[in-house]
Amino acid sequence: xxxxxxxxxxxxxxxxxxxxxxxxxxxxxxxxxxxxxxxxxxxxxxxxxxxxxxxxxxxxxxxxxxxxxxxxxxxxxxxxxxxxxxxxxxxxxxxxxxxxxxxxxxxxxxxxxxxxxxxxxxxxxxxxxxxxxxx
Amino acid sequence: xxxxxxxxxxxxxxxxxxxxxxxxxxxxxxxxxxxxxxxxxxxxxxxxxxxxxxxxxxxxxxxxxxxxxxxxxxxxxxxxxxxxxxxxxxxxxxxxxxxxxxxxxxxxxxx
Numbered sequence: 001x002x003x004x005x006x007x008x009x010x011x012x013x014x015x016x017x018x019x020x021x022x023x024x025x026x027x028x029x030x031x032x033x034x035x036x037x038x039x040x041x042x043x044x045x046x047x048x049x050x051x052x053x054x055x056x057x058x059x060x061x062x063x064x065x066x067x068x069x070x071x072x073x074x075x076x077x078x079x080x081x082x083x084x085x086x087x088x089x090x091x092x093x094x095x096x097x098x099x100x101x102x103x104x105x106x107x108x109x110x111x112x113x114x115x116x117x118x119x120x121x122x123x124x125x126x127x128x129x130x131x132x133x134x135x
Numbered sequence: 136x137x138x139x140x141x142x143x144x145x146x147x148x149x150x151x152x153x154x155x156x157x158x159x160x161x162x163x164x165x166x167x168x169x170x171x172x173x174x175x176x177x178x179x180x181x182x183x184x185x186x187x188x189x190x191x192x193x194x195x196x197x198x199x200x201x202x203x204x205x206x207x208x209x210x211x212x213x214x215x216x217x218x219x220x221x222x223x224x225x226x227x228x229x230x231x232x233x234x235x236x237x238x239x240x241x242x243x244x245x246x
Contacts, residue, residue: 100227
């Protein structure tokens with residue numbers, strides 16, 4: 001089953017993230033993910049949007065980030081699109097969690113761990129991060 | 136966001152909100168640091184309501200732990216839900232924090 005794409009658009013403003021988290025959590029549960037899986041996939045998407053705000057737009061408000069949500073056969077497929085500066089090459093390659101006493105560096109590893117597939121492409125002037133989670 | 140905060144026997148207890156994420160990371164970090172520096176560096180965090188923590192939230196907790204330990208104190212946690220516990224295991228944060236089932240157990244251990 002493939003569903004229509006739901007698009008959630010947020011400004012590059014961290015204060016918008018709690019509302020996005022709540023909406024994503026509902027979408028995950030409605031799609032059939034159980035409580036732990038819904039929390040994990042929501043976390044992965046929030047980490048990606050957080051990276052866009054923090055690193056892509058360098059905390060500058062007023063830009064838009066869109067989350068394109070679609071159920072495709074046995075998976076949820078999410079594309080996160082922005083027009084921020086591109087991330088460094090290979091940024092998704094990190095798979096090792098930093099030491100537990102580190103104050104940062106966990107986000108990408110959480111994205112990788114909480115998704116079944118994650119890939120990045122620069123399409124024109126857009127960054128497109130694809131995240132997939134099997135149902 | 137203002138946290139619920141109380142002191143018992145020289146130990147600060149803070150009730151954390153539903154979410155610990157980038158939205159409030161700087162404010163949360165500043166509030167916890169102020170509580171630690173004003174007190175004795177002994178802090179217990181109540182996670183009863185906290186169902187979602189992202190990497191910024193993890194950093195905030197670790198930062199508080201570092202502040203407490205510089206004062207010779209510590210940060211204990213209690214009432215951790217399953218999703219947060221799984222995150223702690225993934226990030227190995229469970230190896231640097233002492234985690235208790237309830238407030239009384241955390242208080243007994245910290246006294």
